[in-house]
Amino acid sequence: MPLSSRHLLGLHGVPKEDIQLILDTATTFREVLDRPIKKVPTLQGKTIVNLFFESSTRTRISFELAQKRLSADTINFAKSGSSTGKGETFKDTVKNIEAMKVDMIVVRHESAGVPQFLTRISDANIINAGDGRHEHPTQALLDLYSIREKLKKIDGLKVCIVGDIGHSRVALSNIYGLLTMGAKVSVCGPPTMIPRSIESLGVEVHHDIDRAIRENDVLNVLRIQLEREAGSSIPTLREYHKYFGITRERLQQNEDILILHPGPINRGVELSSEVADGPFQIILNQVTNGVAVRMAVLYLLGTL
Amino acid sequence: MQIILKGLKLIDPQVGLNDKNDLLIEDGVIRKIGELTKEDQSNAEIFEFDGMSCVPGLFDMHVHLREPGREDEETVLSGSNSAAAGGFTGIACMPNTNPAIDSAEVVQSIIEKSRRHLVDVYPIGAVTLGRKGESLAPIAELHEAGAVGYSDDGTAVKTASILRSALEYVKMFNSPIIEHCEDESLAGGAMNEGEVSTSLGLPPIASVAEDLIVMRDIMMAEYTGSKVHIAHISSKNAVQLVRDAKARGINVTAEVTPHHFTLTDESIKSYDTNYKMNPPLRTQEDVDAMIEGLQDGTIDCIASDHAPHSIEEKEMEFIYAPNGILGLETQFGLVLSELVHKGHLNYEQVVEKLAINPRKILNIAVPKIAVGEKANLTIFDPELIWTVDIKKFKSKSKNSPFDKRLLTGKPVSVINKSKMYFEDKFIEI
Ligand SMILES: [Zn+2]
Numbered sequence: 001m002p003l004s005s006r007h008l009l010g011l012h013g014v015p016k017e018d019i020q021l022i023l024d025t026a027t028t029f030r031e032v033l034d035r036p037i038k039k040v041p042t043l044q045g046k047t048i049v050n051l052f053f054e055s056s057t058r059t060r061i062s063f064e065l066a067q068k069r070l071s072a073d074t075i076n077f078a079k080s081g082s083s084t085g086k087g088e089t090f091k092d093t094v095k096n097i098e099a100m101k102v103d104m105i106v107v108r109h110e111s112a113g114v115p116q117f118l119t120r121i122s123d124a125n126i127i128n129a130g131d132g133r134h135e136h137p138t139q140a141l142l143d144l145y146s147i148r149e150k151l152k153k154i155d156g157l158k159v160c161i162v163g164d165i166g167h168s169r170v171a172l173s174n175i176y177g178l179l180t181m182g183a184k185v186s187v188c189g190p191p192t193m194i195p196r197s198i199e200s201l202g203v204e205v206h207h208d209i210d211r212a213i214r215e216n217d218v219l220n221v222l223r224i225q226l227e228r229e230a231g232s233s234i235p236t237l238r239e240y241h242k243y244f245g246i247t248r249e250r251l252q253q254n255e256d257i258l259i260l261h262p263g264p265i266n267r268g269v270e271l272s273s274e275v276a277d278g279p280f281q282i283i284l285n286q287v288t289n290g291v292a293v294r295m296a297v298l299y300l301l302g303t304l
Numbered sequence: 305m306q307i308i309l310k311g312l313k314l315i316d317p318q319v320g321l322n323d324k325n326d327l328l329i330e331d332g333v334i335r336k337i338g339e340l341t342k343e344d345q346s347n348a349e350i351f352e353f354d355g356m357s358c359v360p361g362l363f364d365m366h367v368h369l370r371e372p373g374r375e376d377e378e379t380v381l382s383g384s385n386s387a388a389a390g391g392f393t394g395i396a397c398m399p400n401t402n403p404a405i406d407s408a409e410v411v412q413s414i415i416e417k418s419r420r421h422l423v424d425v426y427p428i429g430a431v432t433l434g435r436k437g438e439s440l441a442p443i444a445e446l447h448e449a450g451a452v453g454y455s456d457d458g459t460a461v462k463t464a465s466i467l468r469s470a471l472e473y474v475k476m477f478n479s480p481i482i483e484h485c486e487d488e489s490l491a492g493g494a495m496n497e498g499e500v501s502t503s504l505g506l507p508p509i510a511s512v513a514e515d516l517i518v519m520r521d522i523m524m525a526e527y528t529g530s531k532v533h534i535a536h537i538s539s540k541n542a543v544q545l546v547r548d549a550k551a552r553g554i555n556v557t558a559e560v561t562p563h564h565f566t567l568t569d570e571s572i573k574s575y576d577t578n579y580k581m582n583p584p585l586r587t588q589e590d591v592d593a594m595i596e597g598l599q600d601g602t603i604d605c606i607a608s609d610h611a612p613h614s615i616e617e618k619e620m621e622f623i624y625a626p627n628g629i630l631g632l633e634t635q636f637g638l639v640l641s642e643l644v645h646k647g648h649l650n651y652e653q654v655v656e657k658l659a660i661n662p663r664k665i666l667n668i669a670v671p672k673i674a675v676g677e678k679a680n681l682t683i684f685d686p687e688l689i690w691t692v693d694i695k696k697f698k699s700k701s702k703n704s705p706f707d708k709r710l711l712t713g714k715p716v717s718v719i720n721k722s723k724m725y726f727e728d729k730f731i732e733i
Contacts, residue, residue: 012503089616089619089620091616091619091620111621111622111623111624112504112505112506112575112622112623113504113506113575113621114621114622116574116575117621117622131505132507132623133505133506133507134504134505134506169505172503172505195501195502196498196499196501196502196508197498197499197502198502200499200502200503201502
């Protein structure tokens with residue numbers, strides 16, 4: 001059974017069967033990655049462009065590795081931000097790349113909606129590697145994969161996303177994916193970091209980190225953007241840590257809780273050092289799982 | 305020269321006209337209304353307009369011509385042609401050109417370029433030099449050169465203190481200050497803040513940014529006793545603020561665009577930049593409030609905020625694309641389809657919102673359908689069903705979200721300054 005769409009623009013509206021299929025396929029590729037020869041010929045002859053308008057070394061390398069393992073030809077194309085005024089427009093850039101006969105485009109951009117825009121001007125399969133504060137579906141799929149691997153299920157779990165929901169591209173993808181897979185989702189953070197009307201997506205909103213720890217099976221802790229936040233959405237990082245940081249004392253309320261963090265950790269901000277190093281169930285960015293999930297997405301779209 | 309317009313339903317609430325009558329026009333002046341004799345018809349050119357209606361020439365008080373500065377997007381000429389095709393005999397053009405309309409020379413050059421055109425073009429001068437909000441533009445000189453109102457449109461007048469000076473100063477001419485209401489510190493997003501912006505991950509603009517400046521401007525109008533006109537009102541709360549201010553006798557007027565009484569932020573789900581404008585598209589509640597405001601007179605007029613942009617500029621990432629859409633050639637059709645045929649406004653109210661009130665606000669003589677008056681008329685087919693086609697626009701730009709939309713009611717001809725625009729041609733009459 002193939003995926004129901006030829007693009008992965010986000011997890012909004014992606015049916016449960018598709019997510020299930022991606023996660024199951026990722027499990028298969030995860031086994032491949034444990035073999036001595038970590039390469040399969042499935043995408044041989046396919047050309048994939050990694051089109052990064054915003055730098056993100058970790059995401060790009062993960063995609064690149066996934067492409068190599070599937071034997072695809074990869075072109076990396078990095079360009080900085082705004083296309084207004086000077087030089088080539090975004091559309092021209094894409095048209096020039098299309099001329100190279102590419103099969104798939106993996107795109108990262110600071111404007112929400114760029115992957116959708118790409119589907120209108122290109123014939124390639126489009127994979128969203130993060131658009132503005134909108135979606136980052138492969139990161140959320142990785143989170144789902146990791147939760148399922150650890151807790152053996154997603155359906156019925158209680159998951160709370162903690163931190164700057166408003167500026168995060170991972171939050172929305174996680175919310176959509178988790179809800180589709182049957183989890184109960186809440187968000188927790190200072191009100192300045194919670195976007196307006198987010199309840200309409202079907203999540204509960206609160207501002208009490210102790211309650212979040214007590215009531216949930218999983219915490220997905222977002223990274224605080226140090227340069228952006230202090231002074232505007234929160235007074236200081238110290239104050240953030242005091243009221244929303246995950247500490248050893250707080251975790252005593254629920255020692256079984258599973259903590260996800262995309263890494264790298266800002267120690268003493270989202271997590272205290274003791275928690276980061278301690279005996280708790282913490283999943284930091286899992287490089288190998290990330291490659292497996294991206295292999296699954298590339299494979300399923302590339303052989304559709 | 306004489307022409308006869310036959311079979312028209314004439315509608316003009318200023319003279320209590322609403323019935324079928326023939327019209328004899330001689331040398332651009334209305335000579336006879338009603339039964340025409342054989343003699344009348346003997347040396348006149350006759351136009352058959354059976355089933356169509358005729359109202360005083362429509363006026364759009366919020367149009368962006370891109371001349372001077374971006375003549376590739378719109379010129380005084382192309383914008384005037386677009387207005388004629390859209391059923392308008394007069395427009396006021398906003399000062400955010402390059403250079404801005406902040407000198408008598410720019411005012412004169414725009415007026416000069418439109419002198420021989422059917423459509424009257426009235427420049428709106430900048431309130432401050434370069435629209436920078438720092439020092440007053442030469443308002444008296446602009447007035448003398450022909451400017452009919454003042455605005456820093458694109459932004460609100462920057463500070464209450466410079467706004468106060470402007471409001472006091474324009475009392476000499478009884479001109480309005482036309483305000484783009486948006487608090488600067490809350491500006492900068494790409495769409496209305498709410499459920500949809502949250503789910504689309506686009507940077508939001510809070511509607512309270514509009515309400516704050518509407519409130520400030522109402523208070524300043526009250527304090528100075530001068531005239532404030534709220535451009536493109538779009539939020540429910542702003543409409544209520546204007547309603548309350550009017551009840552208290554404050555000299556404030558307001559306009560709404562067709563897109564703000566027709567579309568909501570739901571349209572942005574496609575990330576089509578033709579839905580990006582400022583003020584942004586808001587919610588159904590706001591749309592309903594616009595219609596209610598039009599009905600009870602809180603909103604005085606309808607204006608397009610016609611904002612041409614090149615395809616290259618609009619076909620861009622959503623957060624970088626410029627704000628604004630075309631309006632002149634879809635406005636009247638949308639008014640008829642969305643307001644008249646849905647029973648929200650009658651034709652007399654449409655004449656008030658699109659012909660009488662905008663001219664009154666700008667102190668421009670309002671044309672009447674009466675013997676001895678200069679013929680300044682818009683003729684339209686109220687029932688014609690047509691499909692908007694951006695390829696047929698007279699505007700130099702194509703940025704309209706209404707492409708392919710089915711509308712009921714279409715302008716057919718306009719007459720002004722002894723000229724007639726009919727079937728794609730300008731004729732001397
Ligand atoms: Zn404006």
